[in-house]
Amino acid sequence: MTTSDGYTFTLGENVERTSVRFTNRYGIEVAGDLYVPKNATGKLPALAVSGPFGAVKEQSSGLYADEFARRGYVALAFDPSFTGESGGTVRDVASPDIHTEDYSAAVDFLGLQESVDRDRIGLQAICGLSGMALTAAAADSRVKAVATASMYDMSRSMSRGYRDSYTPGQRHAVVDHLSRQRWADAESGTFARGSHEVPFDADGDVAVSDRVLPETLPEGADPVFAAFFDYYRTERGFHPRSVNSTTAWTATTPASFFAFRLMTNIDLLAPRKALLVAGAEAHSRYYSEDVQKTAPDSVDLLIVPGADHVDLYDRRDLIPFDRIDAFFAENLA
Template identity: 60%
Template sequence: MKKILKMTALAAALAFSTTALANIEVTPMKNVQTVTVSQEWDKTFAKSDKVEHQKVQFRNRFGNTVVGDLYMPKNAKGKLPAIVVSGPFGAVKEQSSGLHAQTLAERGFVTLAFDPSFTGESGGAVRDVASPEMFTEDFSAAVDFLGLQAFVDREKIGVLGVCGLSGMAISATSVDSRIKAVATTAMYDMSRSMSKGYEDYYTPEQQQKIIKHISEQRWKDAENGNFALGWHELGFDENGNVATGTEVLPKTLEANAPEMLKRFHDYYRGRAYHKNAINSNSAWTATTPYSFFAFPLMANTDLLGDKPVLLVTGTNAHSRYYSEDVYKQLRTPNKELLIVDGADHVDLYDNLNKIPFDKFEAFFKANLK
């Protein structure tokens, strides 16, 4: 019996081997309720031989376990600046955010790409639900974790939000003085997207229809004892009724599908498919828009003060207006809008010829000092 207990303890220790990179000791957070994670390289991009990688787990202030991939330049010495990365909305750390994190680690930063709560490998009893507050908190929880590490300069921590996590990255930076600079790429303001639709096309009457639809869905979920799935940005059918679906992206697209939908499909259902990604396999819970109607992510950008902000979009990005509008809204004098020539929204996920890594490197080196 004692032998079995010892073997069980050993197995548990091996399963949660988050205490060391190759030559760097990682300090775990206390009282983290660990979750089972894959220790294999399962990213949608090639592993770099210039960095060390370690899967880590940490706790946010709600007690939820967040799982991330920690990247560090090989043979690094001393305390390094660090960058927290997450997004897109419905993606996982094995996709675009991980690619950004690994590439920036090659350029001298400690980076941490994480799955937001309730998604991917991160914890949360209800799966595939999004929360503007919780996802904002997850960025700050990642800062908590990085600040415990002996190889991180806790006075030099920034964040990078990709696509739908950009709003949460800005929100976290607005209220967390430990975050010194924020960059976004292919930005989506998910509160605006869900409550107003693409390019704000919802009429007030349509908004009320959606609110009624979501509210009545709560009755159904309460009666059924579970949370039904449904796409987060709701549309309308030919009769003017709210239209929903149980997949973000169908397995196959019609030939006449909109170009931006094809681009998303090629990425999530094609070259960057990952079994843990909502966008590759499933949908958000049907009531997910509820809190995004109630909590506009860009309401408190004045709290950024004079913190540096970099907004990256593409000339051909269908989401370009989000970055341009936020740039106009920001009062900080330390703001910059970079529009990448010839890039569309999805190019900024994984097109190494379009992602401006030189700019990200220069921005964070200049502002994390």
């Protein structure tokens, strides 16, 4: 339920939250909330936290940051560029490159805080921002460890479909659709909204929609679709600045995810470690499993019994915070 201060969770009584701003290397101002344990002394470990894809810092990432601050970390929950309260002239456009940079910019900011031990900085990512976090960690040695929850590889998802289900013909059809949309946007002088994971209708044509989720849940909706609806469109997790709660990404957003493959250099993460947490019942579980297989020496996998994808957004009774905390305690030492 959204609280009176606009957050979807209650701030810990021993946690202080401060609104902050920092700039990434593209000159975009990124908006964040800094969570710090009250009365903390000395240099503390720190985490940059973001996600899910289409969410804002008042939702899941803020909940994670609050929980880690309760446990003695300095935690920075931030809105990726172009979303929420962050800068960027075009609103609600996603970029695998710039969203990856946002994590490193968050590390810049954390490393300048007097309360932070800059040699003990990690990343915690949720859902679709997880691929960017792993990519950032591989290319930024200041990141000493990274954990993800309900990880999605958005480049793989957008360019190949769920479980790589796009046929070659469908992939070409999506590229053609996105390419022609660029002309439409250029002619109109605006940026149309559209599905970031482009679906096809019963006739095999690209199905266009200007919302991620509808106003009301259709009868007999797919359980995965219903789970997302239950978080973003109800009092549980709704936020007026969240793309998924209110509208859709810009229609040409998937184009850059066809061109930019995330996690190509995951081998550079070693000898540092990653922990991928996935629900046993999550439709997205295969993303974490496949990444773990590519780098078994540096990536560990934790499967949460009885949890689906969205449960790991906000279900404190299911999110294995003790295990994640232990992972960071060991790898940020």
